[in-house]
Amino acid sequence: MPTILGEAAAQNVAFWIIAITMAVAAIGVVTMKNIVHAALALVVVLAGVAAQYILLQAEFLGIVQVLIYIGAVLVLFLFGIMLTRAPMRRTGEFDNDQKALAGLVALLIFGVLAYLFADEFGGDKLHLAQPTQTSAIADSIFRTYVVAFEVVSMLLLAALIGAIVLARRD
Amino acid sequence: MPVTQYVLLSAFLFCTGIYGVLARRNGVLVLMSIELMLNAVNINLVAFSARLGNDPAGQVFALFVIAIAAAEVGVGLAIVLLIYRNRVAVNLDEIDLMKG
Numbered sequence: 001m002p003t004i005l006g007e008a009a010a011q012n013v014a015f016w017i018i019a020i021t022m023a024v025a026a027i028g029v030v031t032m033k034n035i036v037h038a039a040l041a042l043v044v045v046l047a048g049v050a051a052q053y054i055l056l057q058a059e060f061l062g063i064v065q066v067l068i069y070i071g072a073v074l075v076l077f078l079f080g081i082m083l084t085r086a087p088m089r090r091t092g093e094f095d096n097d098q099k100a101l102a103g104l105v106a107l108l109i110f111g112v113l114a115y116l117f118a119d120e121f122g123g124d125k126l127h128l129a130q131p132t133q134t135s136a137i138a139d140s141i142f143r144t145y146v147v148a149f150e151v152v153s154m155l156l157l158a159a160l161i162g163a164i165v166l167a168r169r170d
Numbered sequence: 171m172p173v174t175q176y177v178l179l180s181a182f183l184f185c186t187g188i189y190g191v192l193a194r195r196n197g198v199l200v201l202m203s204i205e206l207m208l209n210a211v212n213i214n215l216v217a218f219s220a221r222l223g224n225d226p227a228g229q230v231f232a233l234f235v236i237a238i239a240a241a242e243v244g245v246g247l248a249i250v251l252l253i254y255r256n257r258v259a260v261n262l263d264e265i266d267l268m269k270g
Contacts, residue, residue, distance in 0.1 A: 015171065073243050084250060110185035130224075137229055137233070145234075155237075166249060
């Protein structure tokens with residue numbers, strides 16, 4: 001890449017731009033007063049995660065993230081908002097009365113995690129040589145982790161049947 | 171690139187999700203916060219997969235987590251719909267049927 005910055009610095013800049021966007025949107029998801037706006041902020045976070053996957057050379061995962069999360073899960077959330085007739089206008093009734101305590105707990109856990117990670121992985125570098133081959137992922141799923149794959153597929157089937165049984169009107 | 175910045179981003183997303191689960195009372199919003207936490211875990215898995223020289227194991231586990239998350243959202247929203255149908259509200263602090 002013939003840039004002034006060089007490839008590693010360009011990746012770093014891209015990381016921080018995406019990361020700050022994601023952080024702002026994530027705070028929006030948990031604080032916004034309008035439930036549809038919160039869902040749209042969640043789209044920004046999920047797209048940012050997909051972009052981080054692509055920065056980390058995990059291209060297949062990035063595509064899967066866009067297809068499943070932005071394509072399917074988000075639509076499911078919007079249907080949930082619609083069917084439960086959540087108030088669309090600005091109301092303050094989405095938060096309960098333990099916001100201060102919740103913020104304290106979240107800050108405490110973030111402090112502990114940040115200290116531990118900085119202490120343990122302080123100088124570690126990523127080895128981003130070339131993108132992961134999708135065939136390597138397929139080999140890994142269907143050779144090493146084939147039992148886990150079968151368990152996950154049975155779980156998905158059970159969850160689908162369970163969701164239909166729960167939501168069906170008798 | 172250092173691995174620390176990915177891990178810190180993931181820790182931040184995870185803690186935002188914790189705040190959302192604790193401070194929100196609408197069922198759908200709590201499920202969204204849980205999605206934030208699961209995505210944080212996935213960023214961690216992929217970052218460490220890259221740190222270990224593009225080991226596919228981390229990405230495979232991230233795929234499994236995505237599948238589980240999709241199942242969880244499906245069942246969770248079905249439960250929220252059922253509660254809405256029976257109680258005409260999805261405020262989680264009003265659902266105390268199992269409180270003795």
